[in-house]
Amino acid sequence: MKKKVFCPGHISGFFEPVYIQNDYSRSGSRGAGVSITLGAISEVTAIPSTLQNIEVYINGKKSPAPVTKLALKYLIGTNKLNIVVKTKLDLPMGQGFGMSGAGALSSSLALAKICGLSDSDALKSAHFAEVNQKTGLGDVVSSFIGGFEIRKTPGIPPWGFIEHIPGKFDIVICIIGKKIETKKILSDKRKLNTISEYGRFCTKKILENPSVENIFCLSNIFSKKTNLADKKIIQAIDSCKGIGHASMCMLGNSIFAIGKTNEIAKKLSIFGTIYICSVDSTGFRLL
Numbered sequence: 001m002k003k004k005v006f007c008p009g010h011i012s013g014f015f016e017p018v019y020i021q022n023d024y025s026r027s028g029s030r031g032a033g034v035s036i037t038l039g040a041i042s043e044v045t046a047i048p049s050t051l052q053n054i055e056v057y058i059n060g061k062k063s064p065a066p067v068t069k070l071a072l073k074y075l076i077g078t079n080k081l082n083i084v085v086k087t088k089l090d091l092p093m094g095q096g097f098g099m100s101g102a103g104a105l106s107s108s109l110a111l112a113k114i115c116g117l118s119d120s121d122a123l124k125s126a127h128f129a130e131v132n133q134k135t136g137l138g139d140v141v142s143s144f145i146g147g148f149e150i151r152k153t154p155g156i157p158p159w160g161f162i163e164h165i166p167g168k169f170d171i172v173i174c175i176i177g178k179k180i181e182t183k184k185i186l187s188d189k190r191k192l193n194t195i196s197e198y199g200r201f202c203t204k205k206i207l208e209n210p211s212v213e214n215i216f217c218l219s220n221i222f223s224k225k226t227n228l229a230d231k232k233i234i235q236a237i238d239s240c241k242g243i244g245h246a247s248m249c250m251l252g253n254s255i256f257a258i259g260k261t262n263e264i265a266k267k268l269s270i271f272g273t274i275y276i277c278s279v280d281s282t283g284f285r286l287l
Helices: 067-077 097-114 119-133 139-145 182-186 187-206 212-225 233-240 261-268
Strands: 004-020 026-048 055-059 062-063 080-091 146-151 160-167 170-175 244-248 256-257 273-278
Touching: 004 187, 026 097, 026 160, 026 170, 026 187, 026 212, 055 067, 062 097, 067 080, 067 097, 067 119, 067 182, 080 097, 097 139, 097 160, 097 170, 139 146, 139 160, 139 233, 146 187, 170 212, 170 261, 182 187, 187 212, 212 233, 212 244, 233 256, 244 261, 256 261, 261 273
Parallel strands: 055 080
Antiparallel strands: 004 026, 026 080, 026 146, 026 273, 055 062, 146 160, 170 256, 170 273, 244 256
16 A cells, blocks of 8 residues: 655744653653645555565665664564655755754655554654654644744644744745764763753743744844855855844754845855745645
8 A cells, every 4th residue: 555745844932952861752842833835745655564664765865764664663672564764855964954853754754554544643653753753743733733833842642732824935945165064963961051041031031922933033043053054055144234133954954045035146156056946834635
């Protein structure tokens, strides 16, 4: 049997990591971000087998895909299936676009449809895998729902709670430098403490004044105070002043911006590779 699912990518402007020991359901992040119309499409085929076997192909190439494989293992337990996943990613991984989360979630949702399991089971499995692998903390839940969001509490429902901010915008993305290994950042206790401090501050402030503009403002405070933004990132962000709002994608050497789309794209094109997309307000969907 075969099913195909799309999940939007997700960009975090700022985040506060929250780990609850031995409880992935309540672990995750608080913060704010946006789901985008560029994401992951996963086509999953599953047939009964004498052994459990999972093969994952990303953009046509066989991949170890640890997050996707772990998510599918969480989902089916010890059930013996031969599973083949073919995932197409619209954006590169390691640049703060939530591609590993979108890939794992779209695969889990497709397999859940095949096995007669719920969307909530798929969400739980993909979230658990991301937290376990330290590749993301809020992308899966946000991608599942879509839109501009504030993650008020960490984890998956009923513990995780998201508040939406209305807004439909074109978004300009610019990839400026080499990818950032999220796992490396999230495994560094000193960096994690600084990120947690400013992530908590920014989440408090966005809840006091929830708006898209304030997400960008607080995201810039977060990226500078945590020293995650280098000089080139800051220069690219500054180039958008007067024509829109821009900030760094967490965690990646990339930025996202809204405003005068064509002018922003022209300005940012001197810094790196440009993509133009929109806010995805729908979340995942079966294709």
